[in-house]
Amino acid sequence: MGEFDLITRYFKRPATRSPLGVGDDCALLAPAAGMQLAVSSDMLVEGRHFLSTVAPARLGHKALAVNLSDLAACGAKPLAFTLALALPGVDEPWLEGFSRELFALADAHGCELVGGDTTRGPLNICITVFGEVPAGGALLRSGARAGDDLWVSGSLGDARLALEVFRGTIALSATAFDAARARMEQPTPRVALGQALRGIATSAVDVSDGLIGDLGHILASSRVGATLDADAATALIALDTTGLPTEVLRTCALSGGDDYELVFTAPASARAAVEQAGQASATRVTRIGRIEADAGLRIVDASGAPVPQRFGSFDHFV
Structure with missing residues (x-):
């Protein structure tokens, strides 16, 4: 042929x-x-x-x-x-x-x-x-403002869990692995949610290289900082991960990559509108932090204590 x-x-x-x-x-x-x-x-x-x-x-x-x-x-x-x-x-x-x-x-x-x-x-x-x-209505990375909520759609970390199984570093049940592999190989683009967030979200980026790395693009473009609740993000792993250490789960959720969810910001006054956009697009949306004037990303646990673990993101040339 x-x-x-x-x-x-x-x-x-x-x-x-x-x-x-x-x-x-x-x-x-x-x-x-x-x-x-x-x-x-x-x-x-x-x-x-x-x-x-x-x-x-x-x-x-x-x-x-x-x-x-x-x-x-x-x-x-x-x-x-x-x-x-x-x-x-x-x-x-x-x-x-x-x-x-x-x-x-x-x-x-x-x-x-x-x-x-x-x-x-x-x-x-x-x-x-x-x-x-x-015209003029696109969501960009540069619109986040101090005081905005930090949101993410869907689930995080599932695709990275599948990759770690392939690498032989962790083990999952057959059911959990099948679900993780499907998330890695068949991601769901959040097209309807993105359109529903027009006029509500102040900035957005898709999570392809890992939450920490992609959020960093918003912070750099908007010239702001943020505090991120690591436990809220890790809780968005949708699989049965019984027996896996917290450090592994945090790594998968915060720096895993291949999630293809949306991380976005919106004013605190728009919380009801964000929830409505999620419902209208049949997509879960979760607040995982806040945007702040001070530069840098501060990662804390559910109690507000700093998380000492270091996180990276995917880089094609590293």
């Missing part, structure tokens, strides 16, 4: 948002009146971002999910995406599973494939996603 036969069989679909669809040299996109385009790219490299043992269907889901998560963090509505795919060779069962779940997630969010590229090489997936957001 040649390159263009592969594209036609597995990736060519009718597209309405670009009049050219898939197959021309460019896609043509225009936001609706009063809207801005939100654009983001993410690359997934085998051995760095995913294990070689991941099922192709789950990889198809994750490849798009991590990009939709970026749109969610900006409060944007998905429109379209492009796919650049390097493959070691033509593996039709792999392509069938990958494309099926890629499009299942795309269809769930009304996001159309409008172009891309394929080539032979080590397995590498790069998606660029396009969304739209009201």
